[in-house]
Amino acid sequence: MSDANNATTAPNSALAAERAEDEYTGPMLAADGTPLKRSLNRALRRQKISALLLIAPLLIFVLVTFIAPIADMLFRSVENQIVQDTLPRTTTELKNWDSEGGELPDQTVYKSLYQDIYVAQERKLHTRLGSRLNYELTGASSLFRKSGRGVDDIGEVYQDQFEDLNAFWKKGENWNDVLGSDAWLAAMNDWKKASGDAQPPFEMRDGIADILPQTADYYSIFADFVQNEDEDNLYKEDPWPLIYSAFYDDLTGPTAEQVATYAGPGATELAEAAAAAPSFATVDYMDAFADIDKDWVELPIWQTIATYSPKFTNGYFLNAVDMQKTPDGPALRPEDERIYWTLFKRTLFMSVCITLSCILLGYPIGWILANLPARTANLLMILVLLPFWTSLLVRTSAWKVMLQQQGVINDTLVWLGVVADDSRLALINNQTGTIIAMTHILLPFMILPLYSVMKTVPPSYLRAAKSLGATNWTAFWRVYFPQSVPGIGAGSILVFILSIGYYITPEIVGGRTGTFISNRIAYHISSSLNWGLAAALGAILLAVVLGLYYAYDKIVGIDNVKLGG
Amino acid sequence: MVALTPISRKPVSFYVPVVAAAGAIAGLFVGTANGSGFMGVIVGAIIAGALAFLLTQIVKNEKLGRWATTVIVAIVGYFAAGIPGLIIGAAFGWFFSWFSFWLYEGRYRARVAPYLTPGQVLWHFAFRVICGAIFIFLITPILVVMPLSFNAENFFTFTPEMLSFDPAGYSLKHYRDFFNSSDWQGAVLNSIKIAPAATFLSVSFGTLAAIGLSQQHVPFRRAIMAILISPMIVPLIISAAGMYFFYSRVGLQGTYLGVVLAHAALGIPFVIITVTATLVGFDRSLTRAAANMGANPVTTFFRVQMPLILPGVISGGLFAFITSFDEVVVVLFVGSAGQKTLPWQMFTGLREQISPTILAVATILVAISICLLTVVELLRRRSERLRGMSPA
Structure with a gap:
């Protein structure tokens, strides 16, 4: 007891020892008089904190540079804000529409569609939405591109009528005088573009939003766009046709009476327009869109927009497993469109093939390395480690060179007379090529764990089995093999994890039929730009790999991963 | 297991047919190459069998017999097919004369256990031939690239x-x-600019964290380890996709810094694994002794701990370097044309118009990896030696 106490209270042990021996009978105390338990706890906490402080920089680094990107990818696989962001009014209106009723949406929806597409095409966002919806409904991309060009004509019906009524409405300056606040107009007057100062941001005239609510609404969008995106002088800019249709709606709508209360600049012109507007020719938005493209008066596009209007969607995931959203819920795609399931199956099948051939080739090598004298084994180990350390691209290019129709292997086979010159084997750009090359590339990952497990199996066991009368095969199968199973397990999971996500080698030697799911992901990122689908495919692949990783951790323990023997 | 079994000469009826069979196999290949497989088998078997008999029963002097056979068959080969014939002939001559005497003297039994049946002896050597074939499979691609x-x-x-x-x-x-080529030189330059920076980042962060992780009491050790190792486990294409999305959001996509950060993240697991492995054998009483003698933690780290774990740190750094230097998937997505590295250039070359320049690059890279492999192996041995010296 007092020994232990002495050890922890080295500086003034005499005092402490005395205290412990003589009077003190409570909890053990440290040198400074605090209870030993608390003092130890404090020391432990300090140790923990210092360990964490050492780890923290790296942890933060990995979280930011690696985990955050993965999280971002997972987010993208369900994120679907583009429909709602680009068509905010339409999607709100569509909520009341029954997509299964077999009826087209009503005029208000078409009107909001017009407004949304108009704003979107000014911002050049409609083509992006078009290509997004094109993943779900073929033809959507060209439909939106066409509509972007067509919407100008719809608004011009009202624009022409207002401008014919009074040339006042033609000029951007006049619109600004009516809608802008006096302070802003004054500031705008003082502002010179050449001065390089920022343009005074547009301010709405007080009360005008009550009189002309929709006009004010769209005008602020327009003002924001001109000032911030186009960086033009708003004061001189003539308004979009969209403003005119909103203006017409205001003058004929429920707030029409309010117009009389207005007394600012252009009040007379406004009163005149208010009087004339009810007799204007109107636009049938549905017909107008039907003129642009008859697809707009058919159900599929509306159903697609309605299905994809929520902010988050499982649509990408459904796509990734060959399903699609339909009004009746998720359903399998038609037989001939199911490419991803085929691809997943192929990826799994080829990974299994590669793993099996690695076991087949790696097992004898592991055995012979573990059973040869150390010096020879070390020399042979170099033959395993050299490919392991050689650049992946070097090995892939070697296989590309060797497997070609006019390559080394075919030439040798032809020379030996095994195959005829005119029937050279197709070893590349198919599954065979991928399996051969990847088996070679991943073989060291099988051999190394196998070797380290086999080295721990005492050779005397086999000899004991044989001396008890087992045949060679029984001794191997009943005694040696069960002890080498952990090595097979570790190697297989490692090879399988690596092969299932391989990209480079299948891309180069796989051709069309020997590619993996990862090649499809890369294609969606860089060529088809369907990032959501790429993210969903990636998320599925990641889930599979993490499941295997968990198994690996349970079986082998991640701390036991060894590199380079 | 050296010379366990007494060896004795074997009867002619055993080894002559075996050598003849081996000759038949060789003859089959030579025969098919020259038009008639069947003739090749017959001629090969006869020549090899006759040779075995001649050497063991008539010449009897092994050294002379083997040299003479090698030289004679080589000369025959030279007249038949020039220099390649010379080499193939010499190899065949050497092999068959060695094989004859090996069987005749019964030397094949010398190194195997005495109780093995003939079938087991056959399997023993067949197994070695199979392993040899697999080793050839492992090494051939590299060997073919170099001469080509x-x-x-x-x-x-x-x-x-x-x-x-x-x-x-x-x-x-x-x-x-x-x-x-300016393309290739630019790619080399980019690789040289990116890899050391990424290595530096992963080694400096990684070593610190490995030291932290190998302390006795680390809360959430497993979870932290799992996160730090994850860049090695997650398939590269997924890392690349995630980094592409995220880095383009924050404006790092297509920048030097972006590629360096991405490569540093990929190299970290290797540093963590190698350095923690070295620290397992690290004797903690050494740091306590240093502290006891008045060294502050920084001095202790640089003067006591660092020199001992340096082999691990360097080999971890080499792994991180190789990871970055070889990496192509992530740089393909995160980088832009300005960060085109050597592997990227090779990848484009392989995918589009494959030119033999790639083979020259590959050979140079193989030479570099041989150097790195040697360094890592030496470091590993040194580290084991140091560990063996310090009391565990």
Whole structure:
């Protein structure tokens, strides 16, 4: 007891020892008089904190540079804000529409569609939405591109009528005088573009939003766009046709009476327009869109927009497993469109093939390395480690060179007379090529764990089995093999994890039929730009790999991963 | 297991047919190459069998017999097919004369346990032949690339000139192309700029964290380890996709910094694994002793701990370097044309118009990896030696 106490209270042990021996009978105390338990706890906490402080920089680094990107990818696989962001009014209106009723949406929806597409095409966002919806409904991309060009004509019906009524409405300056606040107009007057100062941001005239609510609404969008995106002088800019249709709606709508209360600049012109507007020719938005493209008066596009209007969607995931959203819920795609399931199956099948051939080739090598004298084994180990350390691209290019129709292997086979010159084997750009090359590339990952497990199996066991009368095969199968199973397990999971996500080698030697799911992901990122689908495919692949990783951790323990023997 | 079994000479009826069978197999290949497999088998068997009999029963002097056979068959080969024939002939002659005496003297039994049945002995050697074939499979791609890179033609196979060892069939032209091409040189430069920066980041962060992780009490050790190791486990294409999305959001996509950060993240698991492995054998009483003698933690780290774990740190750094230097998937997505690295250039070359310059580059890279492999192996041995010296 007092020994232990002495050890922890080295500086003034005499005092402490005395205290412990003589009077003190409570909890053990440290040198400074605090209870030993608390003092130890404090020391432990300090140790923990210092360990964490050492780890923290790296942890933060990995979280930011690696985990955050993965999280971002997972987010993208369900994120679907583009429909709602680009068509905010339409999607709100569509909520009341029954997509299964077999009826087209009503005029208000078409009107909001017009407004949304108009704003979107000014911002050049409609083509992006078009290509997004094109993943779900073929033809959507060209439909939106066409509509972007067509919407100008719809608004011009009202624009022409207002401008014919009074040339006042033609000029951007006049619109600004009516809608802008006096302070802003004054500031705008003082502002010179050449001065390089920022343009005074547009301010709405007080009360005008009550009189002309929709006009004010769209005008602020327009003002924001001109000032911030186009960086033009708003004061001189003539308004979009969209403003005119909103203006017409205001003058004929429920707030029409309010117009009389207005007394600012252009009040007379406004009163005149208010009087004339009810007799204007109107636009049938549905017909107008039907003129642009008859697809707009058919159900599929509306159903697609309605299905994809929520902010988050499982649509990408459904796509990734060959399903699609339909009004009746998720359903399998038609037989001939199911490419991803085929691809997943192929990826799994080829990974299994590669793993099996690695076991087949790696097992004898592991055995012979573990059973040869150390010096020879070390020399042979170099033959395993050299490919392991050689650049992946070097090995892939070697296989590309060797497997070609006019390559080394075919030439040798032809020379030996095994195959005829005119029937050279197709070893590349198919599954065979991928399996051969990847088996070679991943073989060291099988051999190394196998070797380290086999080295721990005492050779005397086999000899004991044989001396008890087992045949060679029984001794191997009943005694040696069960002890080498952990090595097979570790190697297989490692090879399988690596092969299932391989990209480079299948891309180069796989051709069309020997590619993996990862090649499809890369294609969606860089060529088809369907990032959501790429993210969903990636998320599925990641889930599979993490499941295997968990198994690996349970079986082998991640701390036991060894590199380079 | 040396010379466990007493060896004795074998009867003619055993080894002559075996050598003849081996000759038949060799004859089959030579025969099919020259038009008639069947003739090849017959002739091969007869020649090999006769040779075995001649050497063991008539010549009897092993040294003389083997040298003579090697030289004679080589000369025959030379007249039949020039220099390649010479080499193949010498190899065949050496092999068959050795094989004859090996069987005749019963030497094949010397190194195997005495109780093995003939079938087991056969399996023992068959197994070795199989392993040899697998080793050849492992090493051939690398061996084929090296000579092909000296090809004088733009072919990817051995030209007749190369096979006849005609100097005209060889040239350094692909190496010249490599050193004169601005594309390749730019790629090398980019690789040299990116890899060391990424290595530096992963080694400095990684070593600190590994020291932290190997303390006795680390809360959430497993979870932290799992996060730090994850860049090695997550398939590269997924890392690349995630980084592409995220880095383009924050404006790092297509920048030097972005590629360096991405590569540093990928290299970290290797540093963590190697350095923690070295720290397992680290004797903690050494740091306590240093502290006892008045060294502050920083001095202790640099003067006591660092020199001992340095082999682990360096080999971890080499792994991180190789990871970055070899990496192509992530840089393909995160980088832009300005960060085109050597592997990227190779990848484009392989995918689009494959030119033999790639083989020259590959050979250079193989040479570099051999150097790195040697360094890592030496470091590993040194580290084991140091660990063996310090009391555990």
